[in-house]
Amino acid sequence: MNVSPTGSGDRPPNTFAAAQRSDEKRERRQQIQQRVLDEGFVRTAALAEQFEVSLMTVHRDLDVLQSQGWLRKVRGGATSLTSSAFHGGVSERMTTMADTKRRLANAALELVVSGQTVALDDSTTCLPLAERLTERTPLTVITNFFPVMKRLAGESGINLVSLGGTYFPAYDAFLGLETARAAAAYHADALFMSTTAIIRARCYHQSQETVHVKQALMESATRRVLIVDHTKFTHEGLHALAPLTAFNIVLVDSALPAEEQVRIRGLGVDLRVIGRS
DSSP: OOOOTTOTTOOOHHHHHHHHHHHHHHHHHHHHHHHHHHHSEEEHHHHHHHHTOOHHHHHHHHHHHHHTTSOEEETTEEEOSOOSSOOOOHHHHHHTTHHHHHHHHHHHHTTOOTTOEEEEOSOTTSHHHHTTGGGGOSEEEEEOBHHHHHHHTTOTTEEEEEOOSEEETTTTEEESHHHHHHHHTOOEEEEEEOOSEEETTEEEESOHHHHHHHHHHHHTEEEEEEEEOGGGGGOOOSEEEEEGGGSSEEEEETTSOHHHHHHHHTTTOOEEEEOOO
16 A cells, blocks of 8 residues: 555645745734734834744735735834824724714715615725615615625615625725726716825825725716715825816815815816815
């Protein structure tokens, strides 16, 4: 009888070693993510010492975690604290500007017509709108955002279309090219979405995977509505999404400076400013 040197059913030694390294890498990154979240800021050297790896390895781990939206690399280490370029996880973003987001959602709801197919992106700005869509049924709702899926699943009068693909826990959403291809297969009467940053009248995001999906949703919608609070105009972003002129309507709260409002309208943008009342 011939006996495999690795034992019956076992993987070859090189395959087993590769799988073990992959598991170790995944576990290390999960621990880094948790430590940065718990402490707020951790030095790169401290992480290298903790896991007995090189600084280069730590930098690669931080690059991956940053691309997934879990943390932000800074000089000497990594932080989970929000800034103009890093806006934290979903739970934190849900509580940011919550009252303003509700007022913007109330205004957006007036643009929703019963019988439409409506698309919502993975922004927490649009989540209060999702919570009120049952007031406009019947509706078909297309989304890649898991909180919207959970909120509308099983609701009477809501035909829910969930866009799959690769799940990104930091965003609680499905993102990337597969999700973008899924979005392109549908048509929406109206798209309601937000953005991370607006710089010189152009929308930006930190994640290229997010941009792919939002651009696909924009291409698939007849009417595009951008919902943003005034702080988006003070944030920074890496990947360009679209100019403000690509949207049919832009909803913003009244805290946006008057000179900025004038400048945006001068570009031909239908800017609608939502007050406190």
